[in-house]
Amino acid sequence: MTLAPDSVRSMFDRIAPVYDVMNRVMTAGLDGRWRRMTAAAAVRPGNRVLDAACGTGDLAIADASAGATRVTGLDFSERMLERARRKAAPGGCTIEWIQGDMLAFPFADATFDAATVGFGVRNVADLELALRELRRVLVPDGRLAILEITQPRGVLKPFFSLWFDRVVPALGKVLPGGSAYSYLPASVKRFPPAEELAALLAECGFADVRFTLLGGSIVALHTGRAS
Numbered sequence: 001m002t003l004a005p006d007s008v009r010s011m012f013d014r015i016a017p018v019y020d021v022m023n024r025v026m027t028a029g030l031d032g033r034w035r036r037m038t039a040a041a042a043v044r045p046g047n048r049v050l051d052a053a054c055g056t057g058d059l060a061i062a063d064a065s066a067g068a069t070r071v072t073g074l075d076f077s078e079r080m081l082e083r084a085r086r087k088a089a090p091g092g093c094t095i096e097w098i099q100g101d102m103l104a105f106p107f108a109d110a111t112f113d114a115a116t117v118g119f120g121v122r123n124v125a126d127l128e129l130a131l132r133e134l135r136r137v138l139v140p141d142g143r144l145a146i147l148e149i150t151q152p153r154g155v156l157k158p159f160f161s162l163w164f165d166r167v168v169p170a171l172g173k174v175l176p177g178g179s180a181y182s183y184l185p186a187s188v189k190r191f192p193p194a195e196e197l198a199a200l201l202a203e204c205g206f207a208d209v210r211f212t213l214l215g216g217s218i219v220a221l222h223t224g225r226a227s
């Protein structure tokens with residue numbers, strides 16, 4: 001099941017009030033650590049950083065805490081951005097929140113030193129276009145870090161399948177707006193496995209592409225350098 005961009009945007013508008021709580025529950029509180037690792041992989045002190053598909057802003061704030069001087073959080077869901085705007089930026093960093101589409105960033109080429117995306121590329125209508133846009137707005141040698149749910153593997157696979165296919169959608173149903181969490185298992189199944197995402201990043205202009213599996217292999221952190 002692939003949702004049209006308008007449906008994805010209205011789904012996240014509906015989810016916004018419960019999004020942060022669901023993140024903590026779904027990841028058993030590990031998402032904060034994963035976001036800090038993602039920020040550390042991409043951001044260097046003094047960088048201008050783009051956090052694409054920023055949602056409620058937690059990864060953009062992690063980028064700021066990692067030493068960026070200017071962070072731009074971009075998302076197409078106004079309700080998600082409203083939540084982000086309520087959060088405080090760490091001292092010494094300016095965060096601007098922009099409503100926009102990551103398939104056509106409203107930025108000139110080579111605007112950012114680094115870019116991060118947290119749980120965002122799985123939801124875009126055209127993954128290759130999104131990766132090429134990320135490459136376009138990075139300076140040469142600019143760093144990209146992508147944190148995303150991946151198809152579980154290994155001994156924990158049955159546990160993760162039960163968790164994401166059954167428990168998370170059921171939890172979503174008891175929270176206001178959370179019924180959209182039934183979309184999550186399908187979106188993970190149709191998303192490329194970590195090796196394929198790494199190959200696509202290389203095709204889209206990134207060098208030194210690597211990935212690390214986290215959380216017992218349910219999440220992948222991909223990194224690359226704009227070549």
Ligand SMILES: C[S@@+](CC[C@H](N)C(=O)[O-])C[C@H]1O[C@@H](n2cnc3c(N)ncnc32)[C@H](O)[C@@H]1O
Nearest residue numbers: 012053054055075076077080101102118119123
């Ligand atoms: C699962 S949330 C992730 C939010 C946040 N990055 C995080 O780490 O929690 C996915 C976000 O991607 C946004 N999104 C999906 N497609 C988009 C697009 N084409 N342009 C901008 N934002 C998009 C949604 O609005 C949503 O806020």
